[in-house]
Each structure stands twice: as structure tokens, then as C-alpha cells.
Amino acid sequence: MKFKVLVTKEELDKRTTELAKAIERDYKGKDLVLVGVLKGGFIFLADLVRKISMDLSIDFISVSSYGNSTESSGVVRILKDIDSDITGKHVLLVEDLIDTGLTLKYLKELFNTKGCASVKLAAILDKPERRKVDLKVDYSGIEIPDKFVVGYGLDWAGKYRNLPDVCVVGDGT
Numbered sequence: 001m002k003f004k005v006l007v008t009k010e011e012l013d014k015r016t017t018e019l020a021k022a023i024e025r026d027y028k029g030k031d032l033v034l035v036g037v038l039k040g041g042f043i044f045l046a047d048l049v050r051k052i053s054m055d056l057s058i059d060f061i062s063v064s065s066y067g068n069s070t071e072s073s074g075v076v077r078i079l080k081d082i083d084s085d086i087t088g089k090h091v092l093l094v095e096d097l098i099d100t101g102l103t104l105k106y107l108k109e110l111f112n113t114k115g116c117a118s119v120k121l122a123a124i125l126d127k128p129e130r131r132k133v134d135l136k137v138d139y140s141g142i143e144i145p146d147k148f149v150v151g152y153g154l155d156w157a158g159k160y161r162n163l164p165d166v167c168v169v170g171d172g173t
Contacts, residue, residue: 001160001169002169002170003150003151003160003163003167003168003169003170004167004168004170005165005166005167006144006147006149006165006166006167006168007125007142007144007152007165007166008165009152009164009165011142012044012047012124012141012142012152012165012166013047015124015141015142016044016047016048016051016124016141017051019048019122019124019139019141020048020051020052021051022139023048023052023092023122023139024052024053024054027054027056027090027092028054030090030117031057031088031089031090031117032054032055032056032057032089032090032092033056033057033058033059033084033086033089033090033091033092034048034049034056034057034058034059034092034094035058035059035060035061035082035086035091035092035093035094035111036058036059036060036061036094037060037061037062037063037093037094037095037096037103037104037107038060038061038062038063038079038080039062039153039155039161040095040096040097040153040154040155040161041094041095041096041153042060042153043096043152043153043161044094044095044096044123044124044141044152044153045058045094048094048122057084057089059082059083059084059086060080060082061078061080061081061082061107062078062079062080063076063077063078063079063103063106063107064076064077064079065077065102065103076102076103076106076107086111086114086115086116087114087115087116088115088116088117089116089117090116090117090118090120091111091116091118091119091120092119092120092121092122092138092139093107093108093111093119093120093121093122094122094123095121095122095123096123096124096125096152096153096154097123097124097125097126097127097149097154098121098123098125098126098127098128098131098135098137098140099127099130099131100130100131100132100133101131101132101133101134101135102132102133104121104123104135104137105133105135108121108135120138120139121135121136121137121138121139122137122138122139122140122141123137123139123140123141124141124142124152125141125142125143125144125149125154125166126140126141126142126143126144127143127144127145127146128143129145129146130146144166147168148168148169149166149167149168149169150163150166150167150169151163151164151165151166151167152164152165152166154166156169
């Protein structure tokens with residue numbers, strides 16, 4: 001398989017550090033729970049929490065809207081729900097990529113019914129030109145073009161999550 005690097009690991013690290021500092025500033029003194037959206041968001045979440053110098057909790061939710069396709073079906077299925085009681089807590093949903101926005105809009109609405117103090121979104125990658133819904137990304141990482149990407153947690157049919165950079169599959173055209 002051929003890949004073309006779109007975002008380097010150094011760029012990802014720099015932006016993750018900037019996002020961590022903004023999160024620290026905004027949530028200082030608050031009860032914060034970071035909810036990683038599995039499977040893709042786990043690498044960004046791990047890098048992000050190591051850069052945040054404050055007490056926080058971590059949980060995970062697993063959803064599917066892609067299956068083995070490169071296009072979102074638009075139907076969000078919860079495969080694993082969180083284990084924590086988040087009532088009264090500030091929740092930050094941590095995702096690898098905001099594409100159509102359908103999954104994160106659904107999750108934000110779901111978490112808003114759980115009695116949280118607040119629900120915000122963080123994503124290391126953003127494809128705003130693909131957006132199908134109006135969605136505010138509170139902590140937006142790096143804007144990328146409408147290309148199918150893998151690496152840094154992003155996969156293609158379960159593979160290539162371990163690439164350190166974000167890469168376009170093929171020659172990048």
C-alpha cells in the first residue's frame with residue numbers, strides 16, 4: 001500500500017500541545033471527564049492527556065458509522081457506552097476526525113441528556129468542507145482537505161492506525 005504524508009507527527013504533536021494548554025485554561029478547577037471516541041480517537045486522547053497538567057478522568061465510548069467503508073453511513077450505532085457517572089461533570093468528547101459531523105452531533109446530543117455540566121468537542125483533524133450538519137468544534141486541531149486518510153489512529157478496514165503521521169492512501173491526488 002502506498003501512502004503520502006499529509007500531516008507529520010511533529011505537526012500533530014505541536015497542535016496537541018496547543019490544544020492541551022487551551023483545555024487546561026478553560027477547565028481549571030472544574031471536574032473534567034475526557035471521553036475518547038473509539039477506536040480512532042485513542043492515540044490523540046493518549047497524547048492529549050499526557051500534556052494536560054490537571055486532574056481529570058478518562059472514559060471511552062465506541063460507535064460505528066463507517067463499518068468497512070470509506071464513507072459514513074450516517075447511522076450511528078453505540079457499540080460500547082461509557083462506564084462513568086458523568087452527572088454534573090464537564091465532558092470533553094475526544095475524536096480523531098470530524099468529517100460529516102453526524103457522529104459527533106449525535107454524541108453531543110446524547111451526552112447533553114445525561115446531566116453533564118457541559119459537553120464540548122475536541123478533534124485533532126477537521127474536514128469542514130465535508131460537514132453535513134452545523135457543529136461547533138470547541139478544540140479543533142488541524143484542518144485537512146477532503147481526502148481519505150489513515151494513521152495516527154485513523155484506519156482503513158481496521159488497518160494502518162499505527163502510522164505515526166496522517167497519510168493519504170495512494171499518491172494523494
